[in-house]
Amino acid sequence: MIAGGGIRAVLEILPYTGYPISQGLARVLFWLSIGIVLSGLVLIIIALVRHEQKEPKEKPQTDKIEKESLLDTLTAMHRRLIELQKEKAAHTKVSLGKLKKVLPTLADRMGTVKHEDWPKFEHELKLRIRRACPPRPYMNFRGRFNFRRWAKLKEEWKEEVYRSALSVATKAKDELLHTKEWTLADGIKVAEWLDGYDWGIKKLRDDDARWKALYESIDNYLIDGVLRDLIKEHIDLSHVYNNMSLIIHYSGKFKHDIYSLMLYAVLVGGPMSPEQVDMGLNEILGKIEKRLKEMDNE
Numbered sequence: 007m008i009a010g011g012g013i014r015a016v017l018e019i020l021p022y023t024g025y026p027i028s029q030g031l032a033r034v035l036f037w038l039s040i041g042i043v044l045s046g047l048v049l050i051i052i053a054l055v056r057h058e059q060k061e062p063k064e065k066p067q068t069d070k071i072e073k074e075s076l077l078d079t080l081t082a083m084h085r086r087l088i089e090l091q092k093e094k095a096a097h098t099k100v101s102l103g104k105l106k107k108v109l110p111t112l113a114d115r116m117g118t119v120k121h122e123d124w125p126k127f128e129h130e131l132k133l134r135i136r137r138a139c140p141p142r143p144y145m146n147f148r149g150r151f152n153f154r155r156w157a158k159l160k161e162e163w164k165e166e167v168y169r170s171a172l173s174v175a176t177k178a179k180d181e182l183l184h185t186k187e188w189t190l191a192d193g194i195k196v197a198e199w200l201d202g203y204d205w206g207i208k209k210l211r212d213d214d215a216r217w218k219a220l221y222e223s224i225d226n227y228l229i230d231g232v233l234r235d236l237i238k239e240h241i242d243l244s245h246v247y248n249n250m251s252l253i254i255h256y257s258g259k260f261k262h263d264i265y266s267l268m269l270y271a272v273l274v275g276g277p278m279s280p281e282q283v284d285m286g287l288n289e290i291l292g293k294i295e296k297r298l299k300e301m302d303n304e
Contacts, residue, residue: 076227076298077291080237083220084244084287090210090217091248098205100256106265108203115195131178135264138170168262175267190239193246193283196253205256206249233297240290247283254280 113119119127143159200206211217221241228234253269260266 076224077295079220079224080240080291080294083217083241084247086214086217086220087207087211087244087248088251090214091207091251094205094207094210095252095255098252098256100205102260102263102266104203105256105260105269106263108199109265109269112196112199112269115199116192131174131264134174134178135171138174140166140170171264171267175264190243190246190286193250194242197246197249200249200253206252207245211245230297230301233294233301236290236294236297240287240294243283243286243290247280247287250283251280 110119110121110124113124113127114121140163143163197206197208201208224237227237257266257269
């Protein structure tokens with residue numbers, strides 16, 4: 007096109023230069039410029055067609071990056087929540103008295119022991135503990151002056167009491183767990199119960215700028231209904247994971263108490279333990295990856 011334009015310019019300027027040019031040569035130059043322009047247009051069309059043919063080959067690379075970005079962002083959101091969970095555990099003080107006071111509400115919310123049935127459950131549990139625990143060690147008045155021997159006997163007795171209480175707690179845990187089939191909805195109930203006393207992670211999470219920025223970065227994925235439900239499930243399960251970890255932390259400090267011990271045993275070895283929830287998180291990530299591939303093929 008530049009060459010054609012140059013030839014046209016030459017033809018227009020020649021009359022002003024005084025150089026003679028034959029009519030035949032002028033016609034040759036004119037048609038030559040037209041040919042060059044047409045050739046340029048053909049080359050442009052060919053280039054555009056080739057570009058469109060290459061574009062679909064490059065698209066899967068972009069989709070792959072977006073897919074990895076979503077999975078990485080959800081993982082980053084979960085890791086950030088774990089950081090906040092550890093911060094919450096370090097700065098939240100939960101006394102044994104407060105923990106025991108709210109346990110009936112938790113049992114009722116979990117659907118294992120109704121609130122009105124808690125006194126009966128508590129009475130039966132105390133009877134089972136008394137029957138299981140060994141009698142206190144006995145030494146006559148004179149023997150108690152052997153302080154080393156007396157201290158050793160009391161320590162051995164405490165260990166036996168703890169083992170007996172643990173056995174009762176484990177049996178009670180099994181009885182409670184086998185009364186129903188646990189679901190994510192049950193985990194959410196427990197997580198919300200903990201948040202209700204501000205012992206959970208929710209308020210800290212909702213006020214955290216880093217977590218919110220990560221959540222806002224995946225807005226474009228929420229358009230698809232299936233993907234939106236899976237993302238919500240992952241966020242809910244991450245919430246459950248961290249609140250369960252916090253309950254284990256709180257109850258683990260009072261394992262000498264039968265109720266705290268039972269709560270600890272329920273959560274550590276049960277279907278809502280952080281280990282089980284973590285497996286669920288990985289399963290959801292697999293479903294999200296599958297859905298992204300389906301969307302690529304639609």
